[in-house]
Amino acid sequence: MKKSKSPFKSITECSYLVRPGDANSIGTVFGGRILELMDMTASICARRHSQTLVSTIAVEDLHFHRPLVIGMVVKVIAMVNRTFTSSLEINVEVFGEDTYKDEAFLAASGFFILVGMDQDRKPVPVPDLIPLTAEQIQRWEEAGVRREKRLANRKRE
Numbered sequence: 001m002k003k004s005k006s007p008f009k010s011i012t013e014c015s016y017l018v019r020p021g022d023a024n025s026i027g028t029v030f031g032g033r034i035l036e037l038m039d040m041t042a043s044i045c046a047r048r049h050s051q052t053l054v055s056t057i058a059v060e061d062l063h064f065h066r067p068l069v070i071g072m073v074v075k076v077i078a079m080v081n082r083t084f085t086s087s088l089e090i091n092v093e094v095f096g097e098d099t100y101k102d103e104a105f106l107a108a109s110g111f112f113i114l115v116g117m118d119q120d121r122k123p124v125p126v127p128d129l130i131p132l133t134a135e136q137i138q139r140w141e142e143a144g145v146r147r148e149k150r151l152a153n154r155k156r157e
């Protein structure tokens with residue numbers, strides 16, 4: 001039987017310290033490095049929800065809002081917005097933290113679409129998501145609108 005879970009069961013938060021190897025010559029973190037941290041966090045979140053193997057199939061609406069610099073603490077938060085049959089849309093946000101002032105700012109955000117798979121890499125159904133808070137319900141509804149647009153675009157291709 002397909003289980004149902006709330007987003008709270010799989011919400012994933014990872015923190016990192018920005019090191020010189022993460023950054024370019026002007027001391028700000030490479031976009032690709034940020035994307036890697038986001039993908040990894042989304043993947044852990046999707047695994048916790050689906051309890052299957054997962055693979056990223058698409059990244060949408062990826063934005064780098066503000067730069068992250070060497071020495072800064074970076075926090076990545078991933079939460080399932082909605083599940084469909086085998087796919088999950090994960091909301092990923094990256095925050096830069098000023099640990100001396102206990103302040104944080106949004107540095108990057110995006111939607112990661114991952115697919116639950118069996119050992120043969122074939123898509124498998126994932127548990128339904130039951131949104132509990134008003135914000136989770138809104139995210140669930142918005143994910144449905146994005147899914148419709150996505151399917152319409154893929155039909156046109």
Ligand SMILES: CC(C)(COP(=O)(O)OP(=O)(O)OC[C@H]1O[C@@H](n2cnc3c(N)ncnc32)[C@H](O)[C@@H]1OP(=O)(O)O)[C@@H](O)C(=O)NCCC(=O)NCCS
Pocket residue numbers: 054055056057058083084085086087088113115117121122123150
């Ligand atoms: C993930 C993978 C196994 C899925 O297999 P597939 O045969 O393409 O799967 P399907 O066409 O049946 O689609 C599976 C799900 O993905 C969704 N999907 C397919 N293409 C998509 C796209 N471009 N954007 C968003 N979702 C997509 C489908 O809607 C479906 O979701 P649903 O079951 O919830 O309706 C396969 O595409 C793959 O291995 N891709 C490469 C992944 C990869 O290497 N990622 C980088 C490293 S993690």
